[in-house]
Amino acid sequence: MNNVQNEFEETLKRIQSQNGVNGVIVVNNNGDHITSTFDNRSSVRHSEMMMKLADNAKRFVRNLDPSNELTVLQMGSKRREVVLSPGKDFIMMVLREQNHKSIMGIIGAKSL
Amino acid sequence: MNNVQNEFEETLKRIQSQNGVNGVIVVNNNGDHITSTFDNRSSVRHSEMMMKLADNAKRFVRNLDPSNELTVLQMGSKRREVVLSPGKDFIMMVLREQNHKSIMGIIGAKSL
Numbered sequence: 001m002n003n004v005q006n007e008f009e010e011t012l013k014r015i016q017s018q019n020g021v022n023g024v025i026v027v028n029n030n031g032d033h034i035t036s037t038f039d040n041r042s043s044v045r046h047s048e049m050m051m052k053l054a055d056n057a058k059r060f061v062r063n064l065d066p067s068n069e070l071t072v073l074q075m076g077s078k079r080r081e082v083v084l085s086p087g088k089d090f091i092m093m094v095l096r097e098q099n100h101k102s103i104m105g106i107i108g109a110k111s112l
Numbered sequence: 113m114n115n116v117q118n119e120f121e122e123t124l125k126r127i128q129s130q131n132g133v134n135g136v137i138v139v140n141n142n143g144d145h146i147t148s149t150f151d152n153r154s155s156v157r158h159s160e161m162m163m164k165l166a167d168n169a170k171r172f173v174r175n176l177d178p179s180n181e182l183t184v185l186q187m188g189s190k191r192r193e194v195v196l197s198p199g200k201d202f203i204m205m206v207l208r209e210q211n212h213k214s215i216m217g218i219i220g221a222k223s224l
Contacts, residue, residue, distance in 0.1 A: 023176075049172045056168055060161045061189045064135075064207065072188040077173045077180045095176065 015094055023095030027051060034090065050093050054086050127206055135207035139163060146202065162205050166198050 008026075012035065016024055025036040027047045036043035054073060061070045073084040078098070085092045120138075124147065128136055137148040139159045148155035166185060173182045185196040190210070197204045 045175065046172075049168070049175055053165075053168045053172055056161070056165045057187050060158075060165055061187055061192070061194065063157065063161055064194065065189075065192065068189045068191050070187055070189050074186040074188070075169050075173055075182055076184040076186070077177075077182050079180050080173070080177065082173065082176065 015092075018096070020097040021094060022097060023093070025050065025093045027091045027093075029089060046093065050084060050091055054084055054091050057084075058086065127204075130208070132209040133206060134209060135205075137162065137205045139203045139205070141201060158205065162196060162203055166196055166203050169196075170198065 012024060012026070015021060016037070023037050025038060025043055025046055026034045027050055028034055031047055031051045033043045033047045036047075038046060054070070057073045058070045061068050070086055073086070075082040075084075076098070080098055081096045083094045083096075085094070124136060124138070127133060128149070135149050137150060137155055137158055138146045139162055140146055143159055143163045145155045145159045148159075150158060166182070169185045170182045173180050182198055185198070187194040187196075188210070192210055193208045195206045195208075197206070
């Protein structure tokens with residue numbers, strides 16, 4: 001396994017081991033999920049919505065300032081925090097129970 | 113001016129007075145901006161994208177858990193933080209320079 005793959009697996013393990021994290025999906029630029037803790041049908045549905053949301057958010061940020069770039073998208077809800085971390089080749093989604101320390105610091109919005 | 117209007121104006125003033133905040137837009141459920149610190153043309157464009165983004169995020173959160181509800185949407189970028197706070201009748205957007213304390217605590221994702 002090459003270096004990038006290694007780092008990728010390490011990052012995933014580190015995130016999944018955080019208490020409160022109950023879902024991770026990684027989608028490539030074609031919208032195909034590379035890895036997912038959800039069943040296939042849910043993964044396909046979530047991946048599609050992830051792509052659309054990340055794309056809208058990127059355009060919104062650029063619309064405000066054409067030289068700027070989205071680094072992280074975080075959705076708070078009554079019970080869960082959803083963080084989308086758009087990378088060069090991937091988008092990572094992490095789903096976590098709301099009453100735990102925010103995962104923002106953990107994924108550090110690092111580009112994959 | 114009635115109580116709700118009063119509280120609304122107070123919230124806006126409090127947010128705008130925070131250092132680093134350089135833009136606020138409030139959009140009603142029809143997508144019309146009620147108040148904005150941007151020029152009209154930009155306000156119309158941003159309002160449209162805000163509605164779309166908030167709608168996508170609401171559906172994404174419900175898609176993950178039908179009984180759950182989006183309370184706040186935060187976009188981090190290299191230079192700015194954008195926070196969308198969806199309320200019952202309004203969506204508030206606050207734009208802030210990235211190197212200041214997060215505005216999440218200030219708006220507290222209060223519904224308007």
